[in-house]
Amino acid sequence: MEEVKLLGFYSSPFSVRVEIALKLKGIEYEFIEAQLPIKQCPNIVKYNPIYKKVPVFLHNGKPISESLVILEYIDENWKDGTSLLPKDPYQRAMARFWSKFMDEKCLPEILKLCYDSNYEVKVKAMGELHELLKLLENELIKDNNNIFFGGENKVGYMEIVSILITYWLGVMQEALEVDILNKKEFPNICEWADKLMSCSFLKENLPPREKLLAFYKKYAQPFVLQNNEVSQ
């Protein structure tokens, strides 16, 4: 018998990525919610001592961390059924390149935007994120009345990874009352997000918007000018 466990947290897009992948593959698993503060949660400290973060995937007791590494593992270990990554090696490379771009370039700016308390740092992060999203905007392919990323028009690796942008970012910007990702400046990303969010499989496996919004309203740092920064 396979033992598949996921140590995750409901509001983490990285944890939800793994859940969606498991469901898409039809793999049964046990979800174990990490306790806050996550960096001190005994299971997290034990199984992910390097980063002390969710998600941690446990397969027959063996731990794997980092959501992109976990997605590749799931795709390679359960080869039957839907594959997450595209079949074509070049399309696979593009999916990996842009996923890396989201996690290494966009994510640090999203984290500053959300959790940094310094107004100027937040404003700068907003500008940086705007520039990064422009690069992604140009990568989306419009084909007749269809919009998709890369060579395959189905929910896979890149669509799972991109929930950080296509779902979470919208909730965060509502909680923070900022407007970065909008239909006027990013018509392709917004159309792509609408398309993904209208897919019932994805929708059913994402945390409810209101619950996520409540989380970010509680934990995100609002944009507040410090005393010595008050403009005239």
Added chain:
Amino acid sequence: MEEVKLLGFYSSPFSVRVEIALKLKGIEYEFIEAQLPIKQCPNIVKYNPIYKKVPVFLHNGKPISESLVILEYIDENWKDGTSLLPKDPYQRAMARFWSKFMDEKCLPEILKLCYDSNYEVKVKAMGELHELLKLLENELIKDNNNIFFGGENKVGYMEIVSILITYWLGVMQEALEVDILNKKEFPNICEWADKLMSCSFLKENLPPREKLLAFYKKYAQPFVLQNNEVSQ
């Protein structure tokens, strides 16, 4: 006919990673040296507009950037012969996890150590790198008189990726006259590095030590206390 080109630079460990992978697979390719400054090199700007860095891999005219993404592509597109990643899915996940660790955690500290001009930033980076290397030190497996990483004892993905630590870091610390990676504190990494560097295949495909040392002596920022930092 396949057209395989690599836009690289002799002193870049990321560019050399791709060269070693191509040679290990027996793939013929044309090497095109990028011109300095790399961020303005027309070929780099054209084919890697997102990062403007080497290496750029061109397969039948289609570009791929980011060395880890390129290594996966080479492994998947030329399946015959030696495989770079281990066969076992869990060992593959571990190789990916630790490669990501080297590039996302160690590399930023190595870059500060090497190119930042601020003395305090450099000293801090040295301390951070020391802590990160300790984590890697504990991952190496000693089995009788053999030392290796992960489940396979051969030159593959992880060994190729780790040249950043097992070869470049030693050269950099000599150029900067600092001592971080040493046999006393990191016996496993140093033994692993010695073993890898005694492998004639690897040795033949690395840039000569003296040439690399001259590069870092020329371009690395030495540790110099600024006037207002001079200790008593």
